[in-house]
Structures are given as structure tokens and as C-alpha cells.
Amino acid sequence: MRNCREITALVSQGMDKKLSFGERLAIGFHVMMCSHCRNFQSQSQFMRKAARRYTGQLQNRPDKKP
Amino acid sequence: MLLSKGTKSTSNQLTEALLAEHRPVLFRYALLQLRDNELADDAVQETLLAAWQTASSFEGKAGLRTWLVGILKHKIADHWRRTVREVVTSDFDSVDNEEGEAGEGDENDFFMSDGHWNSGPTSWNDPEAALNQQEFWAIYEACQNNLPPKMAKVFMLRELVGLETDEVCRETGLSDANYWVTMHRARLRLRECLETRWFNQSKAKKEKRHA
Numbered sequence: 001m002r003n004c005r006e007i008t009a010l011v012s013q014g015m016d017k018k019l020s021f022g023e024r025l026a027i028g029f030h031v032m033m034c035s036h037c038r039n040f041q042s043q044s045q046f047m048r049k050a051a052r053r054y055t056g057q058l059q060n061r062p063d064k065k066p
Numbered sequence: 067m068l069l070s071k072g073t074k075s076t077s078n079q080l081t082e083a084l085l086a087e088h089r090p091v092l093f094r095y096a097l098l099q100l101r102d103n104e105l106a107d108d109a110v111q112e113t114l115l116a117a118w119q120t121a122s123s124f125e126g127k128a129g130l131r132t133w134l135v136g137i138l139k140h141k142i143a144d145h146w147r148r149t150v151r152e153v154v155t156s157d158f159d160s161v162d163n164e165e166g167e168a169g170e171g172d173e174n175d176f177f178m179s180d181g182h183w184n185s186g187p188t189s190w191n192d193p194e195a196a197l198n199q200q201e202f203w204a205i206y207e208a209c210q211n212n213l214p215p216k217m218a219k220v221f222m223l224r225e226l227v228g229l230e231t232d233e234v235c236r237e238t239g240l241s242d243a244n245y246w247v248t249m250h251r252a253r254l255r256l257r258e259c260l261e262t263r264w265f266n267q268s269k270a271k272k273e274k275r276h277a
Binding site for chain 1: 253
């Protein structure tokens, strides 16, 4: 059984590449029981969304001349 | 400008449309460093023009985008040289090797030796709503800037600029394995910072209000 440290590392990898079926299964099973890792998973997705939105914000910000 | 000089060398497959496809990524890259729409736009414009003019020197080995980003970096560096603010370029470039290779250390702040969370992620109340609050973005920016320089660079190239994983590795000289470790730590740190400085804060405020 993978522990939280290993599961979250997999969750991070899963944000950037396709995981194997076994890995996805391990994550799914783990987060069913572990709310910390479940939070990490949804918050990682949220941070991605926020990062994209942040770039959008930069583009709309009034120009600051250096 | 010297447009006529370059037109001959574009006989290979580098078309304007092909270059234009990369404009959004280049623009975000430039914007992150220059922090100014107009300057970023100029830098990208100059980059595409330079690419168009020197299309013959593009060997196709590293991939078009890598080549374009390389040109863009020069344009941005030129800008800083002109405005005598070289210090700021360290944002993305010169601090690259400051932290050395990824060690075990960082994750011990988050996990105990048996691999369980130290104090694990709590659930966030309505994160979507935060996206619409100006104050949240100040916190977000502060948390992002708090990441160690190299980690911040990797994170930003991937999540803000939108480069692919292998492009980020090429840009930063990270191995595949170090990329995964670095991105994971960036997420752990950013997450914790947002939780401490925003999500738990607003929770504390609400509790105070109801007390």
C-alpha cells in the first residue's frame, strides 16, 4: 500500500502525464479513505485553474511602466 | 525594417501562420518577465520578426517553440540592458543553480517519516469564490513569489506560460525525475501558503465574526 507521501507524488505526476491504470486505481482507492490526500488532489486542480486565471489577470492589469 | 532581407530565407516550411501559433505562449512568457502588456507585445513582435528573418538558421532539432523562446530571451535581455535593470532578469535566469539538485529535505516539512501527512490539507471553503476576489490574487502572487527561484521558474513555465513538460525540462536543464519532484514540491508549498494565508485566514475571520 502506498502512503500519503507517495500518493500525492502520483497525484502531482497525474497533472502532467497519463498514469498507468494501476496508479490511477491506487490513487482512487486511497483518496476514498483519506481526506487529506483528497483535499490535495482537488486543491492541485484548483491551483492549476488559479495559475491560468492569474496569467489572464496580468494581461488585463493596467500597464505599469518600469 | 529589414523585412526584404529575410524573405528569401523563408523558403523552408516556416510560415507566418506556423510562427503565429506560438504567439500566445511567447506572450505569456514575456509578460511574466516584463510585467507590461506593451513591452511584452513588442518583445514577441521582435521575436517573430527575427525568427522570420533568420528562418534559414532554424534547424528544427530542438523544436520550433524552443527556438522561438531562445530568441525571445535575447529580446527580453536586450530590453533589460536598455533600461539598466539587469538585476530583475534574475527572476528567470541567473539564479538557476542556486539550490542545487533536489534532495529529500523539502518534503519532510510536509510528511512524517512513515509517509503520513504532518498536518494535512484541510478542506477549503468555496475556492471558486476566491478567484473573484482582488485580495486573493495579492495572496496568490505573494505565495507564488515565495517559492524558491528555480522551483518558481519551473512552476511558472508549466502552469502560467503553458509549456509542455519536456519543454520545461529543456528550458531549465532539469532531468525528468527532478521535474516531477520539483513540481510536486511547488504544489505542496503553494498549497500550504494559500491555506495559511488565505483559506484558514478567512475561516478565522468568519469565526471571529460569529463569536
